[in-house]
Amino acid sequence: METSASLLERLRSSPNEEAWQRLDGIYRPLIRRWLRRDPSLGEEAEDIVQDVMGVLVRDLAGFQRRRTGSFRRWLRTITGHRLAAFYRSRKNRPQALGVPGEESPLEQLADSNSELSRLWDEEHDRHVLRRLMDLIAPLFEATTLAAFSRIAVDGIPAAQAAEELGLSLNAVLVAKSRVVTRLRQEAEGLID
Secondary structure: OOOOOOHHHHHHHOOOHHHHHHHHHHHHHHHHHHHOOOHHHOOHHHHHHHHHHHHHHHHHHHOOOOOOOHHHHHHHHHHHHHHHHHHHHHHOOOOOOOOOOOOOOOOOOOOOOOHHHHHHHHHHHHHHHHHHHHHHHHHOOHHHHHHHHHHHHOOOOHHHHHHHHOOOHHHHHHHHHHHHHHHHHHHEOOEO
């Protein structure tokens, strides 16, 4: 199995179409799902998703990871700012008489101390881990992934996983280690 730099490092040092597509495949669904929490966005939500992805493409080279969760916070901040810009532009549009302006359920997304930001952080990590698992799955045999999943995801003891899968305890531990190593390589800077 090829050892590679993290996705963020590949995008910053030698960006290519495959790496950008991988980033897009990980983050576009997450951002879209978050924006759907505000039904008033309607079809314009996809325009905001595109704006966020455009900022990522434009500004990723200048992104500096300063502490744990930096990228996650940076992405949430970009999303919050793009939403705020959209809400400001919408306030300037004419409204039908008698229709009050509504507050969006997402207005607190850019506030790093809000409950909404905490939820973003939790959902971000779960989502990215699932997407990265999908992306690295073709690199491993089914039994290797099953061993990892039974131990790391389902939380069963390695000996039990070995018995269930008809493998030695050592084979199960090595399988888990290989998948964890690859996940860490790919996820460095994305999740902590």
